[in-house]
Amino acid sequence: MKGIKDRVAIVGMGCTQFGELWDKNHRDLVVDACYEAFEDAGIEPKDIQMAWYGSRETGFTGTQLASALKLEYIPVSRVENFCAGGTDTFRNACYAVASGVCDIALAVGVEKCKDHSGGFNLDILEPFDRSMVEWDLPPASQFAQLATRYMYHYGWKYEELKRIFAMIDVKNHHNGTMSPNAQFRREITVEQAMNAPIISHPLGLLDACGVSDGSAAAIVTTPEIAKSMRKDYILVKAIALTNGAGQAILQPEYDFIHFPETVAAARNAYKEAEITNPRQEIDCAEVHDCFAITELITYEDLGFSPRGKGPEDVEAGSFTLTGNLPVNSDGGLKCFGHPLSASGLRMIYEIYHQLQGKAGPRQLKKVDIGLTHNIGGICGFFNCTVAVFGKP
Amino acid sequence: MGFENFGTVSFTAEAKAADFIAYLEAGKVMATRCRQCGASYFPPKMDCPRCLLSDMEWFEIKGNGKLSSYTVVNYGPAGFEADAPYILALGEFGDGIQIFGRLSRDIEEKDIELGMSLMVSPVKLPDDRIAYEFRRT
Incomplete structure (x- = not known):
């Protein structure tokens, strides 16, 4: 192949x-x-x-x-x-x-x-045939249950994990201040993020991305x-797509603390791009931060952090603009909102400019390989892409 | 036949696992187990996704489970606006059984603790509908 x-x-x-x-x-x-x-x-x-x-x-x-x-x-x-x-x-x-x-x-x-x-309505059609079932689990509530499950599995206290979420929110908002195309361009504080109104426990308003066109x-x-x-064209190194088959419903052992679709897409993309150590070889990434928990789990699913250790990397600042693997340098879904089919190309737009050295005040020092990641759906039925880009 | 009255809003009428509703009406929350490979399933399945055979037996989910995740739905989706806020939860009942469902309204958010003991029971809803919910043990 x-x-x-x-x-x-x-x-x-x-x-x-x-x-x-x-x-x-x-x-x-x-x-x-x-x-x-x-x-x-x-x-x-x-x-x-x-x-x-x-x-x-x-x-x-x-x-x-x-x-x-x-x-x-x-x-x-x-x-x-x-x-x-x-x-x-x-x-x-x-x-x-x-x-x-x-x-x-x-x-x-x-x-x-x-x-x-x-807006991005609470009325979810996918993946069920509407004649069969009404679904009482809106997006925020689904990802919220993953957050609670993460606490249960790894023994995190609510306030401690909320602080990790807040640090992710603050990072993305900071990056968004430098993105002229972003929907939200202002700094927030950890305290604001932790104390924002709760949408669906434990996720608050500032743990969620915006809704935009x-x-x-x-x-x-x-x-x-x-x-x-042109001299500064950008090469596609890999594109992987995975679609869930209902495994969360079919498999009693489904753990709700990782996204198997991301793990599989990353494995396929890394193979195609010939990446063996993603943490070392990838210089920047745009990942799907629909909610803070999604970004946290994605660090682990993409192999940026060991399983359960994403929060340690957040505390160490690894994914900030000055960290060793900046994530969502343009502010992510958090600051751009999430017009579904536009988001993936918006992410590629950022990686393209980072690789060309044209990302303005957000420009990172060393960028040879960049990655984008999208995931959407519900547990067992996620649709996920991982793509890798590089310089000629 | 059998699922017409399940849950708050419409559900499929036809399902191989329709006996689930008759059991609920008799006061029992039931799961299925594959007689061939031993895998247990909730929601109950009549075909085994593991060994692809259809030799299943029913068994009642008895005893206590543990709360492994939950969220409070403050903004209900279409059809559930009047229900909000409500609490969705995931419970572990052993033997590979994980149950997703609502917490009984008599459990308040402030009293919830991860790992707390739960039981699952049928619940009668308005308009002659029926479902199951988690309750205190």
């Missing part, structure tokens, strides 16, 4: 402001993200040969993207994979280039969450063509 390592290059990216964008519809956002990417790559819409459009909330079929960009009868597929939808959209575009069926492909993710059902886009091509377009 031939992997995708070094066979696809990113030559242009775009990302809109994320936030409450009442004056723009999804087509406006797609146009803004894509034209930034076209300008970055030095190409025009007519140069795109195939496109993938990631969206859950904003209308059906590839014509949503074709009409926004006035594409001339090229193939456009709509991709939906919940929180992993953005990176899966990107994955499809990369595979098309790697297969040789096209030279230049476009991947776009967009959501208008704020004006659909009053937004779009991000990537243009990919072969490394050979990329060389003729």
Whole structure:
């Protein structure tokens, strides 16, 4: 099996402001993200040969993207994979280039969450057939139970683990102050995070990401063509996608303190990228911090921290901008909010700029390898992507 | 047939494990065990995901379990708005049985401790509906 390592290059990216964008519809956002990417790559819409459009909330079929960009009868597929939808959209575009069926492909993710059902609604459809069951477990409450279970399993007291969550929240908010496109751009304190109103015990308001509208886009091509377009193109080293099969329901021993989908996706991505020691070899990462507990568990699932030792790395500051493995250098979902299918491409946008040395005040010193991670769904039914990027 | 009256909101009517409801009405919370490989399942399954056979027997979940996780749902999803706040919990009952369900309303949040002893019992809901819940031992 031939992997995708070094066979696809990113030559242009775009990302809109994320936030409450009442004056723009999804087509406006797609146009803004894509034209930034076209300008970055030095190409025009007519140069795109195939496109993938990631969206859950904003209308059906590839014509949503074709009409926004006035594409001339090229193939456009709509991709939906919940929180992993953005990176899966990107994955499809990369595979098309790697297969040789096209030279230049476009991947776009967009959501208008704020004006659909009053935001990222509490009404969860996935993964159940609506005719079968109503589900009384909204997202915050599901991840909250993982947090409580983490306390039970490792013997953490409420106040102690809340402080760890607060340190993650404070880190991401600090990074977000330097991201012009972020929804929230202000510092918070550990005390504010610990004392914020409880959404679902033990998770408080500031342990949760925002809800926003937004779009991000990537243009990919072969490394050979990329060389003729720019010097600082970025290479795709790996993309792994995993989808749960209901294991949390099927397996009585499911432990609710890790995400098997992340572990499997990381294993596959590290193999493809030829990474043997992720903590040492990865220089920065954008991980799915829908809630503070998700980011904490993800440190362990990705092999950044040993099992149960994520909190020690948080206390040591390992994942801050000055730590040895900065995580969510742009502020993460915490500061950008989470327009589902746009988030994965927003993360790739940050890693792309970190690798190019163009991340402005957030720029990290040494960045040769970057990683992105998305996970969404419910226990046993998570959809997860892990992608790895590097310099030519 | 059998699940029409289970839970707060609609549930599937048809299920192989429909006897679960008849047992609930008789005051018992039941799980299933595979006669071939011995694996136990809650919610009860009539087909074993481990050995893929359908030779299952029912057994009652008796005795005390331990609370291993919980959360307080302050913002209920569609269909459950009027129920909030309510407490969702996970209990370990041994023999590989983990049960996800609500805590009885007579247990207050301030009285909850991880690892506390729980039992699981059928509960009658309004409008002739039935479910199960965790109670104090």
